[in-house]
Amino acid sequence: MASLSPYTASSLKAELNSRGWRMTPQREKILHVFQNLPKGDHLSAEELHNLLEKRGEPISLSTIYRSVKLMARMGILRELELAEGHKHYEVNQPYPHHHHHLVCIQCNKTIEFNNDSILKQSLKQSEKEGFQLIDCQLTVMAICPEALRMGWPSGLPSNWSCTRSISESKKADSAAESEQKKETET
Amino acid sequence: MASLSPYTASSLKAELNSRGWRMTPQREKILHVFQNLPKGDHLSAEELHNLLEKRGEPISLSTIYRSVKLMARMGILRELELAEGHKHYEVNQPYPHHHHHLVCIQCNKTIEFNNDSILKQSLKQSEKEGFQLIDCQLTVMAICPEALRMGWPSGLPSNWSCTRSISESKKADSAAESEQKKETET
DNA sequence: GACTAATTGATAATAAATCTCAAATGCTCT
DNA sequence: AGAGCATTTGAGATTTATTATCAATTAGTC
Ligand SMILES: [Mn+2]
Ligand SMILES: [Mn+2]
Ligand SMILES: [Zn+2]
Ligand SMILES: [Zn+2]
Numbered sequence: 014m015a016s017l018s019p020y021t022a023s024s025l026k027a028e029l030n031s032r033g034w035r036m037t038p039q040r041e042k043i044l045h046v047f048q049n050l051p052k053g054d055h056l057s058a059e060e061l062h063n064l065l066e067k068r069g070e071p072i073s074l075s076t077i078y079r080s081v082k083l084m085a086r087m088g089i090l091r092e093l094e095l096a097e098g099h100k101h102y103e104v105n106q107p108y109p110h111h112h113h114h115l116v117c118i119q120c121n122k123t124i125e126f127n128n129d130s131i132l133k134q135s136l137k138q139s140e141k142e143g144f145q146l147i148d149c150q151l152t153v154m155a156i157c158p159e160a161l162r163m164g165w166p167s168g169l170p171s172n173w174s175c176t177r178s179i180s181e182s183k184k185a186d187s188a189a190e191s192e193q194k195k196e197t198e199t
Numbered sequence: 200m201a202s203l204s205p206y207t208a209s210s211l212k213a214e215l216n217s218r219g220w221r222m223t224p225q226r227e228k229i230l231h232v233f234q235n236l237p238k239g240d241h242l243s244a245e246e247l248h249n250l251l252e253k254r255g256e257p258i259s260l261s262t263i264y265r266s267v268k269l270m271a272r273m274g275i276l277r278e279l280e281l282a283e284g285h286k287h288y289e290v291n292q293p294y295p296h297h298h299h300h301l302v303c304i305q306c307n308k309t310i311e312f313n314n315d316s317i318l319k320q321s322l323k324q325s326e327k328e329g330f331q332l333i334d335c336q337l338t339v340m341a342i343c344p345e346a347l348r349m350g351w352p353s354g355l356p357s358n359w360s361c362t363r364s365i366s367e368s369k370k371a372d373s374a375a376e377s378e379q380k381k382e383t384e385t
Numbered sequence: 386g387a388c389t390a391a392t393t394g395a396t397a398a399t400a401a402a403t404c405t406c407a408a409a410t411g412c413t414c415t
Numbered sequence: 416a417g418a419g420c421a422t423t424t425g426a427g428a429t430t431t432a433t434t435a436t437c438a439a440t441t442a443g444t445c
Contacts, residue, residue, distance in 0.1 A: 155330035
């Protein structure tokens, strides 16, 4: 535990102090939570707040938001947009531990995957434009098998996919989708 | 104009009607705006609202939000998270017009780029897990040359990058960053 | 141990997006 | 062309994630 992560309480303190900032029990506890988070897990500010409260180490929601944002800017945490209306955080692990996310847009199940070539291509693209690469996040939006079994998401065309060529989209669209009707708006 | 996009007012009407929904002047105007949007541009709900207002064809903000969301679910628009706190929209163009975004996290300048291999790898990853691919979005977060000239973003370590190996991050971090201090919090 | 600036916690304030509902309107079927 | 009716709109209220404010506390320095 915590052995894979480069940050310890004392290295965090060093990093903070070097910038004129301070180590606090709150920041240490938050770091600890993320370091011991099971691989593949992500936390929102609210979830982190609840988790610490249940653990008997409550931290105010303001401080949670502030800390998590600060640690993201420091490069300790990574801020993720996992399509839900709120941000999620995880320990930031640069290359070669960098990874991306496959997300079910129906139930939000998330699966991580590694792919160095994406990072390589992001770097290439950044350099081509004279940008300095900070991070790159590929979010693959999809429907998981369980959600599929419940039926294709109402409101989505039955053949929706970014791989579908534009011309294809014009045929085979009329049948088999008259029972979907209103459901989306209710 | 509008020739590259598969949707016309009448094909949108057909698509809507086939689902028991209706074509309205509002929806037509919104479609029209996106179809004539310069390549590489993106609009937020608010921006679209202002644009139509200035054009003398005002549509209520509620309707803007509703329409843009509906059209995204129909596959007509693509909903983007461009690291700003609100969503942006563009005409959705499946393969082979599918593209990704390089974004300056300092000034939000956005540059589009094509890369079929990313789509291919997203598809592979989806299939491997039994997911049905809907869309994939690579967001490359970086600092643009202009922003770099204004100085490395305060609060960010001077060597922040997802390409930086973890071990490297431990050296060369002490000097040259004592003048950054408070600025972030003010 | 005292000094001082950074941090916390409680609360108020923002801002994006959604919800509510009466009035208006598009579509279908004569 | 017109009636009927479910859908849509617009105005405003509401929700929810996040940030701002500020007095009280606390960490780091000397
Ligand atoms: Mn992850
Ligand atoms: Mn784009
Ligand atoms: Zn799912
Ligand atoms: Zn910039």
